[in-house]
Amino acid sequence: MFLLNHHPDYRSTLHPDDVETLGPAGADAIEAHLAERQNHVPTPLHSLPGLAAALGIGALFIKDEGQRLGLGSFKALGGAYAVIRLALEAASEKLGRPLSDADMNDPAIRTVAAGMTFACATDGNHGRSVAQGAQLLGAKAVIFVHGGVSDERVAAIARFGAEMVRVNGTYDDSVVEAARVATERGWTIVSDTSWEGYERIPGLVMQGYTAIAREALAQMPAQPSHVFVQAGVGGIAAALAAQMQTRFGDERPLFSVVEPSRAACIFEAARQGRPVKIAHGAPTVMAMLECYDPSPLALRVLYRAADAFLTAEDSDAVEAMNRLARPVAGDPAIVAGESGAAGLAGLLAVLRNPEARAALKLDASSRVFLVNTEGATDPARYAELVGLEPTEVAA
Missing domain, CATH: 3.40.50.1100 (Rossmann fold)
Structure with missing residues (x-):
């Protein structure tokens, strides 16, 4: 077409x-x-x-x-970048000083990040990026995948230390479930799709x-x-x-x-x-x-x-x-x-x-x-x- x-x-x-x-x-x-x-x-x-x-x-x-x-x-460019930016912003607010990407390895930043959990839904690649970004800062990642995601792609995400959650249905169903659980538990949703009231992170x-x-x-x-x-x-x-x-x-x-x-x-x-x-x-x-x-x-x-x-x-x-x-x-x-x-x-x-x-x-x-x-x-x-x-x- x-x-x-x-x-x-x-x-x-x-x-x-x-x-x-x-x-x-x-x-x-x-x-x-x-x-x-x-x-x-x-x-x-x-x-x-x-x-x-x-x-x-x-x-x-x-x-x-x-x-x-x-x-x-290409997903390596998106999810990890968003995770690191969000963690730096949270650390800046908590520490009361401006921070930049050059501060990623500051122990004080890692202490703040260690208390953060980032969640997303993925077909495979976006989840790897979010998990990699969380691992770089010592944060936690919880990644939701639907039944069509191969075991090999799931294992590739898990290698970054992420907790994996299987969801029945399609990718879009996993997006909904990731948002629901993250909202209930106070996690930060790092989605590559947007919805009403949720645009900044995507x-x-x-x-x-x-x-x-x-x-x-x-x-x-x-x-x-x-x-x-x-x-x-x-x-x-x-x-x-x-x-x-x-x-x-x-x-x-x-x-x-x-x-x-x-x-x-x-x-x-x-x-x-x-x-x-x-x-x-x-x-x-x-x-x-x-x-x-x-x-x-x-x-x-x-x-x-x-x-x-x-x-x-x-x-x-x-x-x-x-x-x-x-x-x-x-x-x-x-x-x-x-x-x-x-x-x-x-x-x-x-x-x-x-x-x-x-x-x-x-x-x-x-x-x-x-x-x-x-x-x-x-x-x-x-x-x-x-x-x-x-x-x-x-x-």
Whole structure:
């Protein structure tokens, strides 16, 4: 499915709160934070000229988040950042002095953090980030997962010392349960989706993702003409769309939001022009994007700053994984998980659709930017779909 943005707010100015959180100042804040994180380096931006030529476009660039902060996913930028910011704020209030990211290892900060519990729901990657942030400060993390989250992904979160809670139902059910329990017990909810009266913390999570655009634009030889970014509840898509809007204004790249056809809550919200929760259907291979209730905070940005909304089939995602694992001669091999490859899956779907391709003006001069949002966070599943172990691809 393909839909051009027809919302009344399309191309209007971003909400002032979103400019503050996701614009240049927000990107500056996460950049300063990352400068204090041990062993942090910008993730690579790969150029794939061979695949670009095969697809009939001018250039193709992929930002590879499969190497971010040891977690293998872009989510490493969001949850941990929000946890650390919230703990620093609590410590600053208690200690009566201003604190910055440089104070993360101050014993007094860790004493305050030790009395805090951070909770969230996750499909896997966001929970790992929240758990990592809590572990860095000596705080406690309680992570809620639904039945579709693999045991391997649960174990990857638990390795950071988090308490794991299984919830019957979907990701959205786990969001509700995490919020309910956290509210009852006085824990801090660090969700990557928003709801009425709860925007600041999801905004901090999204602010973390702006680092991807900041780094990528510095690494590219020229401004991209097109951007395809995948969405679950919409956080990363909104963060990158806001960066493109505040950086380039009316000259920004054409921005497309990609979702699994089996879990296209953003697409339906764009079609109806309002936030809507869609029915739970058959699971998608793009498990990290299997969300049925969009984040209103993300939609507020995307209604203004996205140009198109589209869906990809599971077969598109598997094809994209395999194209990246078995590259055209001269291109680098990239380990992209099922959800990580969704941006390329969306591009492939558009290029097979003459109407969509024409609407987005994709041609031999187009410079396309994608994000591999995760590596093989479930290695067994990756090997099943690609026929190669992740280590064989990365060798």
